[in-house]
Amino acid sequence: xxxxxxxxxxxxxxxxxxxxFGLLLTLVPVFxxxxxxxxxxxxxxxxxxxxxxxxxxxxxxxxxFIRGIMLSSTLLVVVTAGVVAAVAHALGLDWGSAWxxxxxxxxxxxxxxxxxxxALPRRQMTVLRAESLVNDxxxxxxxxxxxxxxxxxxxxxxPLVAGEFVYSFLGGAAVGLAVxxxxxxxxxxxxNAMAGNAATVLxxxxxxxxxxxxxxSAVLAVVACGLYLSRTAPLAISAYTRQQTVAxxxxxxxxxxxxxxxxxxxxLPSAVGGLWTxxxxxxxxxxxxxxxxxxxxxxxxLITRLVVLVVSAYVIRAVDRRPYQRQLRTTNRARVxxxxxxxxxxxxxxxxxxxxxxxxxxxxxxxVFVTAFVVxxxxxxxxxxxxxxxxxxxxxxxxxxxxxxAIAKRTAIEEACEALPRLAREIGADDEVLERIRSxxxxxxxxxxxxxDDHEHPAVVRTxxxxxxxxxxxxxxxxxxxxxxxxxxxxxxxLRTIQNELDAEEVRLGHQRETE
Numbered sequence: 001x002x003x004x005x006x007x008x009x010x011x012x013x014x015x016x017x018x019x020x021f022g023l024l025l026t027l028v029p030v031f032x033x034x035x036x037x038x039x040x041x042x043x044x045x046x047x048x049x050x051x052x053x054x055x056x057x058x059x060x061x062x063x064x065f066i067r068g069i070m071l072s073s074t075l076l077v078v079v080t081a082g083v084v085a086a087v088a089h090a091l092g093l094d095w096g097s098a099w100x101x102x103x104x105x106x107x108x109x110x111x112x113x114x115x116x117x118x119a120l121p122r123r124q125m126t127v128l129r130a131e132s133l134v135n136d137x138x139x140x141x142x143x144x145x146x147x148x149x150x151x152x153x154x155x156x157x158x159p160l161v162a163g164e165f166v167y168s169f170l171g172g173a174a175v176g177l178a179v180x181x182x183x184x185x186x187x188x189x190x191x192n193a194m195a196g197n198a199a200t201v202l203x204x205x206x207x208x209x210x211x212x213x214x215x216x217s218a219v220l221a222v223v224a225c226g227l228y229l230s231r232t233a234p235l236a237i238s239a240y241t242r243q244q245t246v247a248x249x250x251x252x253x254x255x256x257x258x259x260x261x262x263x264x265x266x267x268l269p270s271a272v273g274g275l276w277t278x279x280x281x282x283x284x285x286x287x288x289x290x291x292x293x294x295x296x297x298x299x300x301x302l303i304t305r306l307v308v309l310v311v312s313a314y315v316i317r318a319v320d321r322r323p324y325q326r327q328l329r330t331t332n333r334a335r336v337x338x339x340x341x342x343x344x345x346x347x348x349x350x351x352x353x354x355x356x357x358x359x360x361x362x363x364x365x366x367x368v369f370v371t372a373f374v375v376x377x378x379x380x381x382x383x384x385x386x387x388x389x390x391x392x393x394x395x396x397x398x399x400x401x402x403x404x405x406a407i408a409k410r411t412a413i414e415e416a417c418e419a420l421p422r423l424a425r426e427i428g429a430d431d432e433v434l435e436r437i438r439s440x441x442x443x444x445x446x447x448x449x450x451x452x453d454d455h456e457h458p459a460v461v462r463t464x465x466x467x468x469x470x471x472x473x474x475x476x477x478x479x480x481x482x483x484x485x486x487x488x489x490x491x492x493x494x495l496r497t498i499q500n501e502l503d504a505e506e507v508r509l510g511h512q513r514e515t516e
Contacts, residue, residue: 022265
């Protein structure tokens with residue numbers, strides 16, 4: 001929380017401040033060596049963060065840009081891992097260690113993208129989020145194959161890697177969809193909001209562990225489960241439960257994001273500490289050589305990402321000449337922006353730290369050092385450069401969401417007004433009640449048809465005044481019930497009951513005012 005408050009004042013991104021806090025905490029003796037096993041990091045943080053990201057990602061936009069997303073989350077990861085392996089091997093690492101390093105630093109990090117990329121245009125943000133949701137699964141498959149190769153348990157071959165990919169992706173997606181269906185049916189039958197949200201919290205971990213049991217992609221299982229529920233749950237879950245769910249997950253994701261970056265800072269010294277020996281060598285790799293590998297790998301990652309994005313775009317443009325495809329085209333400036341926003345994060349470090357510690361992998365310390373260097377350089381350098389690159393890219397403002405929001409509100413009100421007489425008859429409502437609701441809806445519809453940008457239109461002015469007056473009255477009512485509690489006229493339980501009602505109404509009106 002402190003890092004998020006300080007970041008705007010320091011004019012840096014919150015993850016950079018949180019990373020620095022983690023490093024500073026290592027100066028306190030009690031925090032030295034504090035950390036979690038890599039497998040625990042993946043289990044505690046990855047399912048929850050990926051699940052919330054998948055719940056709040058637009059499935060329609062994923063479908064629209066599915067080709068680019070799949071290329072970035074699969075082909076780009078494999079190519080990046082291969083280029084990194086070639087660079088690292090040319091500078092002194094053996095092929096097995098080089099491929100492990102490539103798998104660790106190849107995927108972008110969903111957490112870092114969500115934290116640092118909030119200013120990105122909607123299209124680029126959607127593609128990057130979707131890419132980051134899937135590419136961890138690709139990287140973990142490459143990592144598993146590379147780990148076996150480095151231990152002398154097999155050779156890297158195209159059929160082997162392809163088979164691993166197919167099984168991992170299909171198995172993970174199947175587990176995720178199955179868990180999503182089961183949890184949706186369970187949620188339909190759970191009326192208690194607290195119990196329903198407890199099931200929601202458990203859902204990503206069930207999907208993750210279920211895929212782990214069959215050695216499929218746990219990452220893809222969580223993502224598939226989240227996307228399925230985001231599509232099917234709106235009509236199956238009560239409004240009260242959903243409001244509580246959003247509050248729980250918003251806070252949880254905020255806290256987990258912050259804790260993850262602080263944890264990276266805490267673990268960096270111990271992660272690179274094994275690199276230092278009295279002789280200044282790292283298991284046969286001189287310190288200067290490892291630093292050179294780190295810089296070369298970081299530069300290679302950026303160049304590879306930009307080249308693959310540009311080349312794949314022009315190949316698609318040459319092959320697919322449909323008018324629809326032309327509408328999806330973007331500029332090379334936008335691709336530079338996407339390259340800058342391709343952050344590496346804690347998942348990469350967790351993968352590197354999960355390498356078994358022992359003589360079987362003699363270059364483990366060098367891999368961890370290079371991965372830590374890439375993570376820090378990515379968060380700091382790219383995080384600080386991204387706002388300037390976004391301005392330089394000059395991407396036109398996307399007003400599609402605003403337009404669709406107005407269409408949705410207008411259509412919902414129009415159809416509700418059409419059904420109003422029938423619904424009033426069914427419940428036996430008085431004519432006065434009917435006219436009162438109809439006038440409120442008509443006023444709202446008139447303001448929408450006028451457009452809320454027209455501040456001088458009488459309907460818009462009245463709607464804004466109505467909302468503001470309701471908010472002022474809520475504040476007055478809240479002050480009154482607090483005074484009654486202080487005067488011992490009412491109990492604290494009564495205060496909390498009324499306060500919950502007032503809070504719900506205030507939140508609704510606040511959201512309404514934000515969209516006006």
